[in-house]
């Protein structure tokens with residue numbers, strides 16, 4: 001009975017049995033897989049829920065920050081408006097208090113030429129603000145605005161300086177118009 005053929009048969013059988021054993025052991029335990037599956041799902045669900053909650057929290061925080069910024073902007077805008085009103089009031093007060101000479105007679109030395117400038121007409125009637133003339137167009141001091149020998153000149157005004165800044169035929173009657181010399185020089189013929 002003990003011959004080569006038999007040995008090979010038996011060996012083959014053993015190999016097959018061992019192989020089957022491996023296959024069987026390799027199968028996952030059905031009881032185990034059923035237990036584990038819900039854990040993964042739960043964890044994934046938990047993670048997703050947490051991510052959603054985190055995102056919602058971040059969104060709420062961002063919205064609150066935006067509201068705070070908007071309130072701050074409103075406050076700044078209000079402060080700006082209040083400051084503007086304060087400035088306007090201060091200018092009004094200056095005008096009301098007549099903190100400027102009424103008519104200034106600007107006389108050209110050694111000649112009969114005189115120009116009359118009225119603060120009242122320019123500020124109260126024309127509503128020009130002090131800063132529209134002082135200090136850029138006129139130094140705020142009688143006799144301090146000088147082109148030559150203690151006087152201004154028409155030539156400079158025709159170039160758009162001093163009175164010519166506005167009296168250019170656009171903002172106000174022109175310094176170059178022969179018909180209106182008398183409005184500034186009432187005594188001139």
Ligand code: HEC
Nearest residue numbers: 095099100122123128129130133138140141142143144145
């Ligand atoms: C349209 C231009 C203009 C506006 C606006 C204006 N001024 Fe004048 N101001 C003059 C001129 C011109 C003089 C005389 C400058 C000179 O003689 O060289 C003058 C002179 C003055 C002086 C000097 C007086 C002195 O005795 O030395 C004061 C103060 C003054 N202005 C205050 C004001 C105030 C306050 C306002 C606003 C309410 C104002 N001015 C608006 C043109 C202006």
Ligand code: HEC
Nearest residue numbers: 106107108115151152153154163167175176177178181184
């Ligand atoms: C917007 C007002 C204004 C008008 C308009 C005006 N002037 Fe004058 N003029 C002045 C002032 C201000 C001075 C200088 C006064 C001073 O510095 O004492 C002056 C000075 C002068 C002078 C002496 C200085 C110089 O440049 O020779 C003459 C001359 C003169 N004007 C002529 C005229 C004639 C002519 C016209 C019309 C074409 C005219 N002005 C229109 C305001 C005016």
Ligand code: HEC
Nearest residue numbers: 115116117121126132137162163165166171172173183184
């Ligand atoms: C910031 C602008 C501005 C400047 C600078 C200015 N004026 Fe005037 N002026 C006006 C305006 C605006 C009027 C009114 C509009 C008009 O009459 O054409 C006026 C009107 C006048 C009038 C007419 C007043 C009336 O009885 O109706 C005289 C005179 C005058 N300005 C003289 C002067 C003289 C002199 C100077 C320079 C010393 C001067 N202005 C500088 C803006 C200005």
